[in-house]
Amino acid sequence: MTDTPHLPRTVRGKRPAFHPTEGVDEVMSMVVVLAQEMAVLRERFDTAERVMAARGIDLATEIESFEADDDVLRAREQALQSFYDRLFYLQRQRRSELENKYSDEAFVETLDKVATGDI
Amino acid sequence: MLNTFQQGEHALLPRATHDERARQNFAKGLRGYIQREVLPGLTPLFSGVSAKARAKGDELATRHDVRKAMRREPYFQSYAGLNRTAQELLWLSVIDAIEHDWNRLSAEVEARAGQGGELRIPENFDVPRYVTALDIHCMPGGYASAADPAQFAAGALYERGVYLYAMGYGGPFNDGKGRSVCNYLLKHLPGFEPARILDMGCSVGHSTLPYEEAYPDAEIWGIDVGAPLVRYAHARAAELGSKVNFAQMNAEHTDFEDGSFDLVVSHIMLHETSGKAMPKIFEECFRLLRPGGWMVHCDLPPFDLMDPLTQFILDNETYYNNEPFWGAMREIDQVSLAKKAGFEADTVRFDTAPMVIQAYADESAKGYDKDAASAVADREFKAGEYAPGGGWEVLIARKGA
Numbered sequence: 001m002t003d004t005p006h007l008p009r010t011v012r013g014k015r016p017a018f019h020p021t022e023g024v025d026e027v028m029s030m031v032v033v034l035a036q037e038m039a040v041l042r043e044r045f046d047t048a049e050r051v052m053a054a055r056g057i058d059l060a061t062e063i064e065s066f067e068a069d070d071d072v073l074r075a076r077e078q079a080l081q082s083f084y085d086r087l088f089y090l091q092r093q094r095r096s097e098l099e100n101k102y103s104d105e106a107f108v109e110t111l112d113k114v115a116t117g118d119i
Numbered sequence: 120m121l122n123t124f125q126q127g128e129h130a131l132l133p134r135a136t137h138d139e140r141a142r143q144n145f146a147k148g149l150r151g152y153i154q155r156e157v158l159p160g161l162t163p164l165f166s167g168v169s170a171k172a173r174a175k176g177d178e179l180a181t182r183h184d185v186r187k188a189m190r191r192e193p194y195f196q197s198y199a200g201l202n203r204t205a206q207e208l209l210w211l212s213v214i215d216a217i218e219h220d221w222n223r224l225s226a227e228v229e230a231r232a233g234q235g236g237e238l239r240i241p242e243n244f245d246v247p248r249y250v251t252a253l254d255i256h257c258m259p260g261g262y263a264s265a266a267d268p269a270q271f272a273a274g275a276l277y278e279r280g281v282y283l284y285a286m287g288y289g290g291p292f293n294d295g296k297g298r299s300v301c302n303y304l305l306k307h308l309p310g311f312e313p314a315r316i317l318d319m320g321c322s323v324g325h326s327t328l329p330y331e332e333a334y335p336d337a338e339i340w341g342i343d344v345g346a347p348l349v350r351y352a353h354a355r356a357a358e359l360g361s362k363v364n365f366a367q368m369n370a371e372h373t374d375f376e377d378g379s380f381d382l383v384v385s386h387i388m389l390h391e392t393s394g395k396a397m398p399k400i401f402e403e404c405f406r407l408l409r410p411g412g413w414m415v416h417c418d419l420p421p422f423d424l425m426d427p428l429t430q431f432i433l434d435n436e437t438y439y440n441n442e443p444f445w446g447a448m449r450e451i452d453q454v455s456l457a458k459k460a461g462f463e464a465d466t467v468r469f470d471t472a473p474m475v476i477q478a479y480a481d482e483s484a485k486g487y488d489k490d491a492a493s494a495v496a497d498r499e500f501k502a503g504e505y506a507p508g509g510g511w512e513v514l515i516a517r518k519g520a
Contacts, residue, residue, distance in 0.1 A: 004221040005267035007214050007276070008260035011207075013253035013441045018200030019193075025200060032204045036145045043141040 120494035124287025125485035235357025262345035274351020291484035297326030313381035320388025
Protein backbone atom coordinates (compact mmCIF):
# COMPACT_ATOMS: atom_id res chain seq x y z
CA MET A 1 0.00 0.00 0.00
CA THR A 2 1.39 3.38 -0.97
CA ASP A 3 0.35 6.87 0.07
CA THR A 4 -2.08 8.46 -2.30
CA PRO A 5 0.02 10.69 -4.54
CA HIS A 6 -1.00 14.14 -5.66
CA LEU A 7 -1.29 13.60 -9.38
CA PRO A 8 -0.70 16.60 -11.62
CA ARG A 9 -3.75 18.53 -12.72
CA THR A 10 -2.01 21.06 -14.89
CA VAL A 11 -0.51 20.60 -18.30
CA ARG A 12 3.05 21.20 -19.44
CA GLY A 13 2.81 23.65 -22.31
CA LYS A 14 1.13 27.04 -22.74
CA ARG A 15 -2.62 26.92 -23.14
CA PRO A 16 -3.63 28.99 -26.17
CA ALA A 17 -6.02 31.91 -25.81
CA PHE A 18 -9.14 31.22 -27.85
CA HIS A 19 -11.18 34.36 -27.22
CA PRO A 20 -9.70 37.78 -27.96
CA THR A 21 -11.13 39.43 -24.86
CA GLU A 22 -9.01 38.68 -21.84
CA GLY A 23 -10.73 36.57 -19.23
CA VAL A 24 -13.34 35.08 -21.55
CA ASP A 25 -11.46 31.78 -21.81
CA GLU A 26 -11.52 31.53 -18.02
CA VAL A 27 -15.19 32.40 -17.80
CA MET A 28 -16.08 29.93 -20.54
CA SER A 29 -14.25 27.09 -18.82
CA MET A 30 -15.97 27.95 -15.53
CA VAL A 31 -19.35 27.93 -17.23
CA VAL A 32 -18.67 24.49 -18.68
CA VAL A 33 -17.52 23.18 -15.29
CA LEU A 34 -20.71 24.53 -13.70
CA ALA A 35 -22.75 22.87 -16.44
CA GLN A 36 -20.86 19.67 -15.69
CA GLU A 37 -21.71 19.90 -12.00
CA MET A 38 -25.34 20.55 -12.89
CA ALA A 39 -25.34 17.39 -15.00
CA VAL A 40 -23.72 15.54 -12.09
CA LEU A 41 -26.43 16.68 -9.65
CA ARG A 42 -29.17 15.84 -12.12
CA GLU A 43 -27.77 12.38 -12.61
CA ARG A 44 -27.41 11.88 -8.87
CA PHE A 45 -30.99 12.90 -8.31
CA ASP A 46 -32.12 10.61 -11.09
CA THR A 47 -30.33 7.78 -9.29
CA ALA A 48 -32.01 8.78 -6.04
CA GLU A 49 -35.43 8.58 -7.69
CA ARG A 50 -34.66 5.19 -9.13
CA VAL A 51 -33.32 3.84 -5.84
CA MET A 52 -36.48 5.02 -4.12
CA ALA A 53 -38.61 3.47 -6.85
CA ALA A 54 -36.83 0.17 -6.34
CA ARG A 55 -37.85 0.43 -2.67
CA GLY A 56 -41.46 1.08 -3.60
CA ILE A 57 -41.48 4.86 -3.31
CA ASP A 58 -42.42 6.57 -6.55
CA LEU A 59 -40.54 9.75 -5.79
CA ALA A 60 -40.89 11.13 -9.31
CA THR A 61 -44.69 10.96 -9.24
CA GLU A 62 -44.88 12.20 -5.68
CA ILE A 63 -42.75 15.17 -6.63
CA GLU A 64 -45.03 16.01 -9.55
CA SER A 65 -48.12 15.87 -7.36
CA PHE A 66 -46.55 17.63 -4.39
CA GLU A 67 -48.64 20.61 -3.23
CA ALA A 68 -46.62 23.32 -1.58
CA ASP A 69 -48.41 25.00 1.33
CA ASP A 70 -47.96 28.69 2.14
CA ASP A 71 -44.98 28.12 4.43
CA VAL A 72 -43.18 26.12 1.78
CA LEU A 73 -43.98 28.71 -0.88
CA ARG A 74 -42.57 31.47 1.31
CA ALA A 75 -39.45 29.53 2.22
CA ARG A 76 -38.78 28.68 -1.39
CA GLU A 77 -39.36 32.18 -2.64
CA GLN A 78 -36.99 33.48 0.02
CA ALA A 79 -34.37 30.95 -1.04
CA LEU A 80 -34.83 31.94 -4.67
CA GLN A 81 -34.45 35.64 -3.98
CA SER A 82 -31.35 35.00 -1.87
CA PHE A 83 -29.93 32.95 -4.69
CA TYR A 84 -30.50 35.86 -7.09
CA ASP A 85 -28.69 38.12 -4.68
CA ARG A 86 -25.69 35.85 -4.68
CA LEU A 87 -25.82 35.23 -8.41
CA PHE A 88 -26.07 38.92 -9.28
CA TYR A 89 -23.83 40.34 -6.57
CA LEU A 90 -21.81 42.14 -9.21
CA GLN A 91 -24.87 43.81 -10.74
CA ARG A 92 -25.79 44.99 -7.28
CA GLN A 93 -22.33 46.49 -6.92
CA ARG A 94 -22.59 48.17 -10.36
CA ARG A 95 -25.97 49.64 -9.51
CA SER A 96 -24.67 51.11 -6.29
CA GLU A 97 -21.79 52.64 -8.23
CA LEU A 98 -24.26 54.32 -10.60
CA GLU A 99 -26.43 55.53 -7.74
CA ASN A 100 -23.53 56.84 -5.71
CA LYS A 101 -21.59 58.11 -8.71
CA TYR A 102 -18.53 56.06 -7.83
CA SER A 103 -15.98 56.34 -10.61
CA ASP A 104 -12.46 55.22 -11.39
CA GLU A 105 -11.39 58.85 -11.20
CA ALA A 106 -12.97 59.31 -7.77
CA PHE A 107 -11.34 56.08 -6.62
CA VAL A 108 -7.84 57.21 -7.66
CA GLU A 109 -8.52 60.64 -6.19
CA THR A 110 -9.36 59.00 -2.87
CA LEU A 111 -6.12 57.00 -2.95
CA ASP A 112 -4.18 60.22 -3.56
CA LYS A 113 -6.00 62.09 -0.81
CA VAL A 114 -5.43 59.29 1.68
CA ALA A 115 -1.78 59.10 0.71
CA THR A 116 -1.21 62.83 1.00
CA GLY A 117 -3.17 63.14 4.20
CA ASP A 118 -5.98 65.24 2.74
CA ILE A 119 -8.54 62.93 4.31
CA MET B 120 -28.43 7.36 -31.99
CA LEU B 121 -27.47 7.84 -28.36
CA ASN B 122 -24.00 6.78 -27.35
CA THR B 123 -24.31 4.69 -24.18
CA PHE B 124 -21.13 2.67 -24.77
CA GLN B 125 -19.60 1.60 -21.47
CA GLN B 126 -16.03 0.58 -20.85
CA GLY B 127 -15.40 -3.06 -20.01
CA GLU B 128 -14.93 -3.55 -16.27
CA HIS B 129 -11.72 -5.00 -14.93
CA ALA B 130 -9.85 -4.79 -11.64
CA LEU B 131 -7.27 -2.31 -12.94
CA LEU B 132 -9.83 0.21 -14.14
CA PRO B 133 -10.06 3.18 -11.73
CA ARG B 134 -13.38 2.89 -9.89
CA ALA B 135 -15.24 6.16 -9.91
CA THR B 136 -17.88 7.32 -7.46
CA HIS B 137 -21.31 8.11 -8.79
CA ASP B 138 -20.42 11.80 -9.22
CA GLU B 139 -17.02 11.12 -10.74
CA ARG B 140 -18.62 8.79 -13.24
CA ALA B 141 -21.18 11.43 -14.07
CA ARG B 142 -18.37 13.96 -14.65
CA GLN B 143 -16.60 11.51 -16.94
CA ASN B 144 -19.81 10.87 -18.77
CA PHE B 145 -20.29 14.60 -19.20
CA ALA B 146 -16.82 14.94 -20.73
CA LYS B 147 -17.40 12.02 -23.11
CA GLY B 148 -20.81 13.30 -24.14
CA LEU B 149 -19.52 16.83 -24.60
CA ARG B 150 -16.87 15.63 -27.04
CA GLY B 151 -19.47 13.80 -29.07
CA TYR B 152 -21.78 16.79 -29.01
CA ILE B 153 -19.11 19.22 -30.18
CA GLN B 154 -18.15 16.92 -33.05
CA ARG B 155 -21.73 16.32 -34.08
CA GLU B 156 -23.30 19.71 -33.54
CA VAL B 157 -20.62 22.41 -33.38
CA LEU B 158 -17.90 21.23 -35.75
CA PRO B 159 -20.14 21.19 -38.87
CA GLY B 160 -20.54 24.97 -38.55
CA LEU B 161 -16.91 25.44 -39.51
CA THR B 162 -17.64 24.54 -43.14
CA PRO B 163 -20.15 27.35 -43.84
CA LEU B 164 -18.06 29.67 -41.69
CA PHE B 165 -15.09 28.95 -43.91
CA SER B 166 -17.16 29.55 -47.08
CA GLY B 167 -17.90 33.06 -45.86
CA VAL B 168 -14.38 33.69 -44.61
CA SER B 169 -12.74 32.53 -47.82
CA ALA B 170 -15.21 34.49 -49.98
CA LYS B 171 -14.43 37.62 -47.99
CA ALA B 172 -10.70 36.98 -48.37
CA ARG B 173 -11.06 36.36 -52.09
CA ALA B 174 -12.97 39.62 -52.52
CA LYS B 175 -9.91 41.33 -51.06
CA GLY B 176 -7.64 39.44 -53.42
CA ASP B 177 -6.41 36.95 -50.80
CA GLU B 178 -6.45 33.25 -51.52
CA LEU B 179 -6.49 30.98 -48.45
CA ALA B 180 -4.27 28.43 -50.14
CA THR B 181 -2.68 26.64 -47.20
CA ARG B 182 -3.87 25.37 -43.84
CA HIS B 183 -1.80 28.15 -42.26
CA ASP B 184 -3.69 30.81 -44.27
CA VAL B 185 -6.96 29.20 -43.21
CA ARG B 186 -5.89 29.22 -39.56
CA LYS B 187 -4.93 32.90 -39.67
CA ALA B 188 -8.34 33.83 -41.04
CA MET B 189 -10.45 31.41 -39.02
CA ARG B 190 -9.02 32.12 -35.61
CA ARG B 191 -10.41 35.65 -35.78
CA GLU B 192 -13.94 34.25 -36.08
CA PRO B 193 -15.96 34.06 -32.83
CA TYR B 194 -17.65 30.83 -33.93
CA PHE B 195 -14.31 29.16 -34.40
CA GLN B 196 -13.08 30.57 -31.09
CA SER B 197 -16.05 28.99 -29.31
CA TYR B 198 -15.56 25.68 -31.08
CA ALA B 199 -11.85 25.45 -30.37
CA GLY B 200 -12.16 26.72 -26.79
CA LEU B 201 -14.97 24.30 -26.01
CA ASN B 202 -13.04 21.43 -27.56
CA ARG B 203 -10.04 22.23 -25.39
CA THR B 204 -12.14 22.48 -22.25
CA ALA B 205 -13.77 19.13 -23.02
CA GLN B 206 -10.32 17.59 -23.35
CA GLU B 207 -9.17 19.08 -20.04
CA LEU B 208 -12.29 17.99 -18.17
CA LEU B 209 -11.92 14.49 -19.53
CA TRP B 210 -8.52 14.02 -17.86
CA LEU B 211 -9.48 15.83 -14.66
CA SER B 212 -12.56 13.67 -14.20
CA VAL B 213 -10.38 10.57 -14.31
CA ILE B 214 -7.61 11.91 -12.05
CA ASP B 215 -10.14 12.41 -9.25
CA ALA B 216 -11.18 8.78 -9.51
CA ILE B 217 -7.60 7.48 -9.58
CA GLU B 218 -6.68 9.42 -6.45
CA HIS B 219 -9.73 8.32 -4.50
CA ASP B 220 -9.33 4.68 -5.66
CA TRP B 221 -5.57 4.74 -5.11
CA ASN B 222 -5.15 2.16 -2.36
CA ARG B 223 -7.23 -0.46 -4.11
CA LEU B 224 -5.65 0.26 -7.50
CA SER B 225 -2.07 0.14 -6.29
CA ALA B 226 -2.74 -3.14 -4.49
CA GLU B 227 -4.21 -4.58 -7.70
CA VAL B 228 -1.17 -3.50 -9.72
CA GLU B 229 1.19 -4.88 -7.10
CA ALA B 230 -0.68 -8.18 -6.96
CA ARG B 231 0.01 -8.76 -10.65
CA ALA B 232 3.79 -8.60 -10.36
CA GLY B 233 5.15 -11.89 -11.66
CA GLN B 234 1.88 -12.82 -13.34
CA GLY B 235 1.13 -12.75 -17.07
CA GLY B 236 4.01 -12.09 -19.44
CA GLU B 237 7.42 -10.61 -18.74
CA LEU B 238 7.84 -7.00 -17.64
CA ARG B 239 11.14 -5.23 -18.23
CA ILE B 240 11.75 -1.79 -16.80
CA PRO B 241 15.42 -0.77 -16.82
CA GLU B 242 17.05 1.16 -13.96
CA ASN B 243 18.04 4.09 -16.10
CA PHE B 244 16.13 5.16 -19.11
CA ASP B 245 16.15 8.34 -21.14
CA VAL B 246 12.63 9.27 -22.09
CA PRO B 247 12.89 11.15 -25.39
CA ARG B 248 12.33 14.90 -25.25
CA TYR B 249 9.55 14.77 -27.84
CA VAL B 250 7.47 12.88 -25.30
CA THR B 251 8.28 15.07 -22.29
CA ALA B 252 8.56 18.60 -23.76
CA LEU B 253 4.77 19.03 -23.65
CA ASP B 254 2.10 16.95 -21.98
CA ILE B 255 0.83 15.27 -25.12
CA HIS B 256 -2.92 15.64 -25.77
CA CYS B 257 -3.07 17.68 -22.56
CA MET B 258 -2.84 14.63 -20.32
CA PRO B 259 -1.61 16.14 -17.05
CA GLY B 260 1.84 14.81 -16.17
CA GLY B 261 2.32 13.13 -19.53
CA TYR B 262 3.20 9.52 -20.30
CA ALA B 263 6.26 9.41 -18.08
CA SER B 264 4.86 11.29 -15.08
CA ALA B 265 6.90 10.72 -11.97
CA ALA B 266 4.19 12.06 -9.67
CA ASP B 267 3.46 8.64 -8.18
CA PRO B 268 6.31 6.61 -6.70
CA ALA B 269 4.41 3.43 -7.57
CA GLN B 270 4.75 4.47 -11.22
CA PHE B 271 1.53 3.33 -12.85
CA ALA B 272 -0.83 6.31 -12.52
CA ALA B 273 -0.19 7.58 -16.06
CA GLY B 274 -1.25 4.17 -17.33
CA ALA B 275 -4.48 4.18 -15.32
CA LEU B 276 -5.19 7.71 -16.51
CA TYR B 277 -4.59 6.77 -20.13
CA GLU B 278 -6.69 3.61 -19.84
CA ARG B 279 -9.82 5.45 -18.78
CA GLY B 280 -9.09 8.80 -20.47
CA VAL B 281 -8.55 7.34 -23.90
CA TYR B 282 -11.76 5.35 -23.64
CA LEU B 283 -13.60 8.62 -23.01
CA TYR B 284 -11.63 10.37 -25.76
CA ALA B 285 -12.60 7.63 -28.21
CA MET B 286 -16.18 7.81 -26.86
CA GLY B 287 -16.19 4.04 -26.73
CA TYR B 288 -15.75 3.64 -30.49
CA GLY B 289 -12.70 1.45 -29.87
CA GLY B 290 -14.83 -1.13 -28.07
CA PRO B 291 -15.19 -1.95 -24.36
CA PHE B 292 -11.46 -2.66 -24.07
CA ASN B 293 -10.44 0.05 -26.49
CA ASP B 294 -8.73 -2.46 -28.74
CA GLY B 295 -10.35 -1.32 -31.99
CA LYS B 296 -7.17 -0.20 -33.70
CA GLY B 297 -5.31 -3.41 -32.91
CA ARG B 298 -8.27 -5.49 -34.04
CA SER B 299 -8.59 -3.46 -37.24
CA VAL B 300 -4.95 -4.05 -38.14
CA CYS B 301 -5.16 -7.74 -37.23
CA ASN B 302 -8.22 -8.15 -39.45
CA TYR B 303 -6.41 -6.33 -42.21
CA LEU B 304 -3.38 -8.62 -41.93
CA LEU B 305 -5.44 -11.80 -41.73
CA LYS B 306 -7.33 -10.73 -44.84
CA HIS B 307 -4.49 -9.35 -46.93
CA LEU B 308 -1.65 -11.61 -45.82
CA PRO B 309 -3.30 -15.02 -45.58
CA GLY B 310 -0.84 -17.67 -44.53
CA PHE B 311 1.41 -15.13 -42.82
CA GLU B 312 2.08 -16.61 -39.41
CA PRO B 313 4.40 -14.40 -37.41
CA ALA B 314 6.24 -16.23 -34.65
CA ARG B 315 7.33 -13.02 -32.91
CA ILE B 316 5.47 -9.71 -32.93
CA LEU B 317 6.55 -6.31 -31.64
CA ASP B 318 4.10 -3.48 -30.91
CA MET B 319 5.96 -0.18 -30.64
CA GLY B 320 4.58 2.69 -28.55
CA CYS B 321 2.10 0.25 -27.04
CA SER B 322 0.99 2.54 -24.18
CA VAL B 323 -1.22 0.38 -21.92
CA GLY B 324 -1.48 -2.44 -24.46
CA HIS B 325 -4.92 -1.55 -25.87
CA SER B 326 -3.88 -2.46 -29.40
CA THR B 327 -1.31 -5.10 -28.46
CA LEU B 328 -3.65 -7.67 -26.93
CA PRO B 329 -5.68 -8.40 -30.09
CA TYR B 330 -2.54 -9.83 -31.74
CA GLU B 331 -2.64 -12.64 -29.22
CA GLU B 332 -6.09 -13.59 -30.44
CA ALA B 333 -5.15 -13.28 -34.13
CA TYR B 334 -1.84 -15.12 -33.77
CA PRO B 335 -2.21 -17.36 -30.69
CA ASP B 336 1.16 -19.08 -31.14
CA ALA B 337 3.20 -15.90 -31.44
CA GLU B 338 5.47 -14.40 -28.79
CA ILE B 339 4.32 -10.80 -28.43
CA TRP B 340 6.10 -7.77 -27.04
CA GLY B 341 4.78 -4.30 -26.38
CA ILE B 342 7.28 -1.50 -25.80
CA ASP B 343 6.86 2.09 -24.75
CA VAL B 344 9.03 4.90 -23.43
CA GLY B 345 6.73 5.47 -20.45
CA ALA B 346 7.48 3.25 -17.45
CA PRO B 347 4.06 3.90 -15.86
CA LEU B 348 2.44 2.82 -19.12
CA VAL B 349 4.19 -0.51 -19.47
CA ARG B 350 3.84 -1.29 -15.76
CA TYR B 351 0.12 -0.68 -15.99
CA ALA B 352 -0.05 -2.49 -19.37
CA HIS B 353 1.53 -5.58 -17.83
CA ALA B 354 -0.88 -5.60 -14.88
CA ARG B 355 -3.85 -4.94 -17.15
CA ALA B 356 -2.83 -7.71 -19.55
CA ALA B 357 -2.35 -10.17 -16.68
CA GLU B 358 -5.78 -9.23 -15.36
CA LEU B 359 -7.30 -9.84 -18.80
CA GLY B 360 -5.64 -13.26 -19.02
CA SER B 361 -2.95 -12.27 -21.52
CA LYS B 362 0.66 -13.42 -21.72
CA VAL B 363 1.89 -10.44 -23.75
CA ASN B 364 5.31 -9.17 -22.62
CA PHE B 365 5.99 -5.51 -21.97
CA ALA B 366 9.18 -3.47 -21.77
CA GLN B 367 10.24 0.14 -21.42
CA MET B 368 12.20 0.71 -24.60
CA ASN B 369 12.68 3.39 -27.21
CA ALA B 370 11.42 2.47 -30.69
CA GLU B 371 14.38 4.34 -32.21
CA HIS B 372 16.81 1.84 -30.69
CA THR B 373 15.37 -1.18 -28.92
CA ASP B 374 17.31 -3.83 -27.04
CA PHE B 375 16.15 -6.63 -29.32
CA GLU B 376 18.44 -8.50 -31.69
CA ASP B 377 18.70 -8.06 -35.45
CA GLY B 378 16.16 -10.04 -37.42
CA SER B 379 14.27 -11.22 -34.35
CA PHE B 380 10.68 -10.32 -35.32
CA ASP B 381 8.34 -11.28 -38.15
CA LEU B 382 5.95 -8.42 -37.59
CA VAL B 383 6.57 -4.96 -36.18
CA VAL B 384 3.50 -2.79 -35.69
CA SER B 385 2.56 0.50 -34.08
CA HIS B 386 -0.74 2.23 -33.45
CA ILE B 387 -1.01 6.01 -33.18
CA MET B 388 2.63 6.17 -32.12
CA LEU B 389 4.44 7.88 -35.00
CA HIS B 390 2.57 11.19 -34.66
CA GLU B 391 3.84 11.43 -31.09
CA THR B 392 7.49 11.10 -32.10
CA SER B 393 9.50 13.65 -34.08
CA GLY B 394 10.95 14.43 -37.49
CA LYS B 395 14.31 13.27 -36.22
CA ALA B 396 13.03 10.09 -34.60
CA MET B 397 10.77 8.83 -37.37
CA PRO B 398 13.49 7.81 -39.87
CA LYS B 399 15.34 6.09 -37.03
CA ILE B 400 12.20 4.16 -36.09
CA PHE B 401 11.76 2.97 -39.66
CA GLU B 402 15.42 1.89 -39.75
CA GLU B 403 14.96 0.12 -36.42
CA CYS B 404 11.92 -1.73 -37.75
CA PHE B 405 13.99 -2.84 -40.72
CA ARG B 406 16.80 -4.01 -38.44
CA LEU B 407 14.44 -5.95 -36.17
CA LEU B 408 12.60 -7.77 -38.93
CA ARG B 409 13.58 -11.10 -40.38
CA PRO B 410 13.71 -11.26 -44.18
CA GLY B 411 10.12 -11.42 -45.42
CA GLY B 412 8.80 -9.73 -42.27
CA TRP B 413 6.26 -6.90 -42.31
CA MET B 414 6.19 -3.42 -40.79
CA VAL B 415 2.77 -1.89 -40.20
CA HIS B 416 2.22 1.57 -38.74
CA CYS B 417 -1.36 2.55 -38.03
CA ASP B 418 -1.43 6.32 -37.81
CA LEU B 419 -2.35 9.55 -39.56
CA PRO B 420 -2.48 9.73 -43.32
CA PRO B 421 -0.49 12.49 -45.05
CA PHE B 422 -2.03 15.86 -45.81
CA ASP B 423 -1.21 15.75 -49.52
CA LEU B 424 -4.62 14.80 -50.88
CA MET B 425 -6.68 16.97 -48.50
CA ASP B 426 -8.07 20.44 -49.09
CA PRO B 427 -6.75 23.29 -46.92
CA LEU B 428 -9.89 23.42 -44.71
CA THR B 429 -9.66 19.71 -43.90
CA GLN B 430 -5.95 20.05 -43.20
CA PHE B 431 -6.64 23.03 -40.95
CA ILE B 432 -9.32 21.19 -38.96
CA LEU B 433 -7.08 18.17 -38.45
CA ASP B 434 -4.17 20.40 -37.58
CA ASN B 435 -6.11 21.93 -34.68
CA GLU B 436 -4.72 19.04 -32.65
CA THR B 437 -1.24 20.45 -33.17
CA TYR B 438 -2.10 23.90 -31.92
CA TYR B 439 -4.82 23.29 -29.39
CA ASN B 440 -4.26 19.80 -28.02
CA ASN B 441 -0.51 19.63 -27.40
CA GLU B 442 0.20 17.30 -30.29
CA PRO B 443 3.40 18.96 -31.51
CA PHE B 444 4.17 16.51 -34.34
CA TRP B 445 0.60 15.99 -35.58
CA GLY B 446 0.73 18.39 -38.51
CA ALA B 447 4.41 18.05 -39.37
CA MET B 448 4.15 14.26 -39.49
CA ARG B 449 1.42 14.51 -42.10
CA GLU B 450 3.79 16.41 -44.35
CA ILE B 451 6.46 13.73 -44.26
CA ASP B 452 6.71 11.38 -47.23
CA GLN B 453 6.40 8.17 -45.23
CA VAL B 454 6.51 5.95 -48.29
CA SER B 455 9.91 7.36 -49.28
CA LEU B 456 11.07 7.04 -45.70
CA ALA B 457 10.17 3.33 -45.65
CA LYS B 458 11.91 2.73 -48.97
CA LYS B 459 14.97 4.59 -47.74
CA ALA B 460 15.07 2.41 -44.65
CA GLY B 461 15.44 -0.58 -46.97
CA PHE B 462 11.90 -1.92 -47.36
CA GLU B 463 10.93 -3.48 -50.69
CA ALA B 464 9.74 -0.56 -52.80
CA ASP B 465 6.77 -2.29 -54.41
CA THR B 466 5.38 -3.45 -51.06
CA VAL B 467 5.29 -0.01 -49.42
CA ARG B 468 1.79 1.44 -49.42
CA PHE B 469 -0.94 3.22 -47.49
CA ASP B 470 -4.21 1.43 -47.01
CA THR B 471 -7.29 1.63 -44.79
CA ALA B 472 -8.07 -0.89 -42.06
CA PRO B 473 -11.82 -0.48 -41.43
CA MET B 474 -13.13 0.17 -37.92
CA VAL B 475 -14.39 -2.95 -36.19
CA ILE B 476 -17.07 -1.54 -33.92
CA GLN B 477 -19.65 -4.05 -35.14
CA ALA B 478 -17.49 -6.85 -33.79
CA TYR B 479 -18.47 -5.71 -30.31
CA ALA B 480 -22.20 -5.84 -30.95
CA ASP B 481 -22.49 -9.44 -29.90
CA GLU B 482 -20.46 -8.99 -26.76
CA SER B 483 -22.04 -8.59 -23.40
CA ALA B 484 -20.40 -5.17 -22.90
CA LYS B 485 -22.88 -2.52 -21.84
CA GLY B 486 -24.18 -0.18 -24.48
CA TYR B 487 -22.76 -2.04 -27.47
CA ASP B 488 -25.98 -3.29 -28.95
CA LYS B 489 -26.32 -3.95 -32.68
CA ASP B 490 -28.12 -0.72 -33.50
CA ALA B 491 -25.65 1.50 -31.66
CA ALA B 492 -22.66 -0.27 -33.17
CA SER B 493 -24.13 -0.13 -36.66
CA ALA B 494 -24.90 3.56 -36.26
CA VAL B 495 -21.20 4.22 -35.62
CA ALA B 496 -20.10 1.84 -38.39
CA ASP B 497 -22.41 3.46 -40.94
CA ARG B 498 -21.58 7.00 -39.93
CA GLU B 499 -19.55 9.08 -42.31
CA PHE B 500 -16.82 10.47 -40.12
CA LYS B 501 -15.48 13.85 -41.11
CA ALA B 502 -12.30 15.72 -40.35
CA GLY B 503 -12.20 16.81 -36.73
CA GLU B 504 -14.19 13.81 -35.57
CA TYR B 505 -12.75 10.72 -34.00
CA ALA B 506 -11.61 8.33 -36.76
CA PRO B 507 -12.24 10.51 -39.81
CA GLY B 508 -12.97 8.25 -42.76
CA GLY B 509 -14.33 5.46 -40.57
CA GLY B 510 -11.10 3.47 -40.58
CA TRP B 511 -7.47 3.50 -39.63
CA GLU B 512 -4.73 4.36 -42.08
CA VAL B 513 -1.96 1.81 -42.21
CA LEU B 514 1.46 2.19 -43.76
CA ILE B 515 2.60 -1.27 -44.68
CA ALA B 516 6.00 -2.45 -45.96
CA ARG B 517 7.91 -5.73 -46.30
CA LYS B 518 11.54 -6.46 -45.73
CA GLY B 519 12.90 -8.34 -48.76
CA ALA B 520 13.23 -12.09 -48.37
